[in-house]
Amino acid sequence: MKRRAFLTGAAAALAATVLAACGSGSTAGGDGKSVAGGLILGAAPEFKTRIDGLSGLKKVYGVSFGSFKALDAGGPLTVNALKNGQIDVGNIFTTDPSVETDHFVVLKDPKHLFLAQNVVPLAARKKVTPGAAKVLDAVSAKLTTDDLVRLNEQVVGEKKDPDAVARAWLKAHGLGTPGKQAAGVELTVGSANFQESVLLAHLYGDALSDQGAKVTKKLNIGSRETYLPGLKQGSIDLVPEYTGVLLQYFDKKAHAETPDSVYSALRKAAPSSLTVLARSSAEDKDAIVVTAETARKYHLDSIGDLAAKP
Incomplete structure (x- = not known):
């Protein structure tokens, strides 16, 4: 779960500029022979070591990305990078307003990589x-x-x-x-x-x-x-x-x-x-998200589709 800090106006623009200028990516071990192998995933730094992060994607779905950019926990860096094409796939959260306002596509998780997040x-x-x-x-x-x-x-x-x-x-x-x-x-x-x-x-x-x-x-x-x-x-x-x-x-x-x-x-x-203490029914789950354009281009509906050949 888990999560995000919101920047606005000039602060968000500056963060995006810094990201584009210096980069914060690292190789994620993509094989280049799958859809994911040619794509960049953006997420919080901890996603590299989380059990449901890069290793979980590979173990559960056979998905390995071409590279990984350490951004923020589903916040403005990740959202803006996804909107601006600096990353192809982002890890954001299901209650984030940007999912609806920016028409992002949340890829289905039929194998329950991400647990219930109440x-x-x-x-x-x-x-x-x-x-x-x-x-x-x-x-x-x-x-x-x-x-x-x-x-x-x-x-x-x-x-x-x-x-x-x-x-x-x-x-x-x-x-x-x-x-x-x-x-x-x-x-x-x-x-x-x-x-x-x-x-x-x-x-x-x-x-x-x-x-x-x-x-x-x-x-x-x-x-x-x-x-x-x-x-x-x-x-x-x-x-x-x-x-x-x-x-x-x-x-x-x-x-x-x-x-x-x-x-x-x-x-x-x-x-x-x-x-x-007592859990609420409110749930905010991790989600693997792409733009509508990327979903159409690679025929993406679920996380597992990222392991398909392009």
């Missing part, structure tokens, strides 16, 4: 009281995938403040009423460095604050390799996560596929110092 709060066990857990569980009970798409569109497309968007959602779902359920709790809510994670951190933090918790927010920390050590060491206490990618982070041999089995396996795999 949104879930991950927290330091010692910092979450039963009352705080109930507050967070209430957020998860209300949050849906459609909500996540709409919230992302408000922040990304309409340029609204993510904290204001989160507070409006809480109020609309009866979760913004002041109370004392989390009174006495002090914690730092963190986020990864992509907009959806920031938005979810505001949802969790504001819900807890409304119920009496003393909340500090530490946003845009970085990738999972950066913020999970912080969670274990105590510099943050709570962070939004995604079940499937987090399970693979803790257990590289995990084979669960369904939302329930992934969640159950994750709770068992998580370190004893951490607790995985």
